[in-house]
Structure formats: structure tokens, C-alpha cells
Amino acid sequence: MSLDTFILAVDNGLRTVFASAQSTRAIPGKALADAPLTDTEKKHAASLMRINHVGEVCAQALYQGQALTARNPVAKAALAEAAREEVEHLAWCETRINALGGRKSLLNPVWYASSFAMGMAAGALGDKWNLGFLAETERQVGAHLAEHLHELPAADLKSRAVVAQMQADEARHAETAVAHGGMDLPVPVQGVMQVMSKIMTKTAYWV
Helix, strand or coil: HHHHHHHHHHHHHHHHHHHHHHHCCCCCCCCCCCCCCCHHHHHHHHHHHHHHHHHHHHHHHHHHHHHHHCCCCCHHHHHHHHHHHHHHHHHHHHHHHCCCCCCCCCHHHHHHHHHHHHHHHHCCCCCCHHHHHHHHHHHHHHHHHHHHHCCCCCCCHHHHHHHHHHHHHHHHHHHHHCCCCCCCCCCHHCCCCCCCCHHHHHHHHHH
């Protein structure tokens, strides 16, 4: 890894964790009217959107780590495109968290660092496993988003619009990874990823 590459990776990590992300696409549901929500509904919705924000922090870190060790230019391009859209997801989630009176996870530096290390490890295994890891990650994120669409207050149409668009994007990222040669991960590896994901989501709901 060159010094320039390392500096760029550190810069991206700092911006992801500490800066406010920007979106080139309009925020889904922006034109919708704010619905009246109870304090309990706002708190619950903000916590769910915090989980989603953490998921995007982790995704950004995974992609950056994978891109550093990916060998195939096509794989690198797929990772870069997915990472750009994940930045938009960061911006959308943060906007909803702020609107609902919530806050981002205090553990974002930890989430980013651990996911970055996982991404580098996945990339070092070779592009087919790298892309397979990407596809499985996106599938699991999509499953969480589907759950949140059921859990979010019915009246919170703005948050629901954000989550629905994120779900569509994640599904497309998974399909792209498979199309570029991503392999299905062994079932035990998928299971470990699911356990780690549950720990993250349960923790991020509160912290």
C-alpha cells in the first residue's frame, strides 16, 4: 500500500465518522409532509435510523478496506460505485436522525475500524471472495432494512421512503457483486456475519 493510498484511506475514515455526508441525489421522501409523531415514536424511529446509519458507516469501511486489497479493476470499480451510494445513504440517515431529534452512534469509530479490518481481510482472499463478501453483506443489510420497514411508525413516511430506497440500492449492489463473479460464502461464515450484525444492531439502538 502506497503512502498516498494510506492517507486517502485515513481521510475517508475521518470524514465518514466525524463529518456530515453529502448526497448528490435528492433525499427520498423530502417532499412529503412531516407527520405528527409521539415522543415514543420519534425516539424509536430515531434509534432505528441510527442503526441504519451505523450500517452505512460499516459498509463504507468495508468497501474502503476491500478496495485497498482488490486486484481486479472491475472489482475495484464495483466497490467504488457501491461506496459512493453508501455515502448518500449516510447523508439520508443522518438527516432523518436529526429531524427526529436523535443522535448518531457514539461507537462509530469502533464500528468503522472493525469493519475496515474485515474489508481488508476479505479483499486479501481474492476478488471472487471479496465480491462474495460484498454480496452477502448487502443481503444481510437488506434483510435488516426490511425489518425496519415493518418496525418504523406507519405515519413516519419520510423515514420509510429513505429505508425503501436504501433497500433497493443494497439489492442492486448485491446483484452487481454476483454478476462480477462474487462467490457464495460458506454457511458458517454467513452465520458469523449474522451474529456480528445482531450484536451491532442491538448495541446501536441504544448507543
